[in-house]
Amino acid sequence: MTQYGAIQVTPTNLELMTEKEALGVHQNFKQVLNQADYPINIYSLQRDLELQPYAEYLKDRFSIRRELWEDYLRYCSRLNDESLVTTEHYITTPVTASGRGFLASVLDSETREDLESEVQRRTQQITDSLNTANLSATEIPAEELETSHSNPTPRYVSTGQEYRRALIITEYPSQLELAWPLELLRVDGKIDVAQLIKPRDSANTVSTLNRLKEKLNAEINSRLASGFLDTNELESKLDAVDWMLDKLANREQQAFDYAVYISTHADNKEDCNQAFQQLKSRLKRMGIGFEEPVFRTDQAQKACNPLQLDPLQETQLQLSDSAAAGFPFATRTINQSSGIIYGEDQYDGTPILQDRFQWHAPHLARFGATGSGKTFHTKIELLRAILAYPDIQIIVIDPKNEYHNLIKALNGQTYTVQDRPEKLGKASCFQVTSRGQSENIPEIIDLIEHLYQVTSQNDRRTLVVADEAHNVSGVGRGREILTRWVREARDTSTAITLVSQSANDFTQYTEGRTLLDQMPGKLFFRHERVSQEMIDHFQLSEQEEIDLYDLKTGTDAQYSEAVMKVSGRLDAKIRVHATPTEHRLIEQ
Structure with a gap:
């Protein structure tokens, strides 16, 4: 059995910050990741911006002057017709009974209490950390996510609501810009971005990196001995491995299994495909590698669902700085229907x-x-x-x-x-x-x-x-x-x-x-x-x-x-x- 802690994050505006202030936000987010001894999954989910609830709120509220009321409603209607989207940001942390040494098939009341207590500990730790920065994080019932963002659809198969296509990030540039997912969320269309982050054991990570270092050295020496002088790519990978080992040895960074899944969705196939092509173009421009899981689209869509465990496990090793560069909480959102x-x-x-x-x-x-x-x-x-x-x-x-x-x-x-x-x-x-x-x-x-x-x-x-x-x-x-x-x-x-x-x-x-x-x-x-x-x-x-x-x-x-x-x-x-x-x- 798995229970989820769920948190909604109100975004900030990085563009109005100084470089020093933005660096502070990055450091704070990195600290959130570093202090967690459990998975943290971050979802940025886009939907059509609907001012209809606000229009309903204004209905029959005209007083003093009817033309004033009618003109304001026309203004709201114009804004509603401009195909705007809003992004909602959520963090979930799954707690699985079997993963904590329990028998998942026998869940007595004490076990359930333990699960709920662990969920509460994690969500409280995350919200306390985020609320100290220029953010606002609030714990929400996981059921809200289940009703709002369930039933993702496979590629080009309509459920009567929308069409979807998915991508998996496979490679990152050596230096990731802070809040790089924002460039994707600003594609003309509706984009969902899921970042799944799980701490790795440092000792095992160092062992893995040392084996990779030995393999790279051996391959470089073999190519040089055979007369091939083009070893730049291998040497670049070796430098990256040495850098990671140095950061881990000095305890300056922590290691994570890091996966990013991206989904475009629209009411019709044409709009979905148009957003998908723009998304690919933007990823190429940013130097980020990706692939489309053609035969695993249904699994990739599950990975974009806040209340689904990751069935793909397409993770890569990332250190704290790189994982925290995925800070997505800098979009505009409307979460009220009054005012x-x-x-x-x-x-x-x-x-x-x-x-x-x-x-x-x-x-x-x-x-x-x-x-x-x-x-x-x-x-x-x-x-x-x-x-x-x-x-x-x-x-x-x-x-x-x-x-x-x-x-x-x-x-x-x-x-x-x-x-x-x-x-x-x-x-x-x-x-x-x-x-x-x-x-x-x-x-x-x-x-x-x-x-x-x-x-x-x-x-x-x-x-x-x-x-x-x-x-x-x-x-x-x-x-x-x-x-x-x-x-x-x-x-x-x-x-x-x-x-x-x-x-x-x-x-x-x-x-x-x-x-x-x-x-x-x-x-x-x-x-x-x-x-x-x-x-x-x-x-x-x-x-x-x-x-x-x-x-x-x-x-x-x-x-x-x-x-x-x-x-x-x-x-x-x-x-x-x-x-x-x-x-x-x-x-x-």
Whole structure:
């Protein structure tokens, strides 16, 4: 009997990391492999990106304006029709009774408890290790994999659902790039990649390598003695063997049996074959050897199933560095059906669907220079929040007097910052009587304290926007009240959005940095200046720093761009599009 521990991994974004940060991820993944005394199987499974569950979520949720709702659904439908795919990453570890000295045919309750205990030990060890990196790993019931990814189909035989073809990796280049499977997962089609990794006994591995070394030396000497001078290939293999022996002797690396199986699948034979040919071309370009198991296709498909033991055993000896280079957890995925679409991933067009009320705290900060698109994006979120959360209450603190028309379109009420209403309707805007006056700042701080008291007594979902927040962050009392509100607002389902021209308005203060640490979501639009305090506090990579200067705005393109970060969930460069109705309501 075999029981499986199953883990789902939320990916990270290697492309926005520095070389040093990416190396750290590689080292962390290598450590996961090195500490395991059991098999670890990694599956990257692709499926069509379906926004239908999200569309069902939005169904009958229109309020205030039907055309706004219909336009947003058309936008979702367009994204759904663009043949996008999403990748889900899983790790399984099989525990077999016979492999642990038990009689598989006689499984009493004590034996089952032992199996379950071992499954729990392994999954806990893996999740603890991965959650210390820029990843999020969660244990899931193995039954979820069984229902989602069972019954793989053989080559060109339809089950009424799809067609499949498979490849086995047979040879690797001497140096594997970190996260090399990503190049395969980006083929135009649906690709599944299974990496099966099993620790090898070091002593037996050294003995095997020594025998291979003797054989290579003998063959080289024989060829030289016979007058053949072309021994470069043999000498290259000998160098590789010496390198492995040296790493194992110094305990710098561990040895693994490593197998990679790849499967393309599609609804019809033509699409399946097209993806298969692209896959082969990409493997050739990467210098990776492969073969198609023509007479063992059904067995290869089983190897791509998370709840099947490997029937092929087409493994190769790999050391820790090479096995860890197969890091696949760097794709975009959608694993929820609620929230709003904040934009589209710049790389592959995947919609960035996030429900901020499911974050560990529902707060978000937007930063960007004047004209970068941050206020426009804030208004998009307000319009979509009305659709996604019909019961939501919206409150806007508006020192620029730019939101009152939008609030009016939502049948809301506009006040001055001096007003102190005890009860608020569905949408409320507080604006200044005259822009730019310094005396407005104490009044705005007093207003924030009042709204803090009002929302703390209200358990309905509330979305608060504080625009020009740098005016408040520059005053000690303002920072203190904001920090207290943000820290305690989660308990009352209040989501706070701070909008400011630069994150440096907060990072230059200790209280400001503490405040930002309470906000999981960050959106960076184009900046005129990126301070060292910002780089250090947000751990911005060199690429991200460059991007902040070059991000497109709505004035120089048909969309604006931003870098969006959500702690433990998302790190992406996004494009921001508005629907025609959203654009009209925002620009009126």
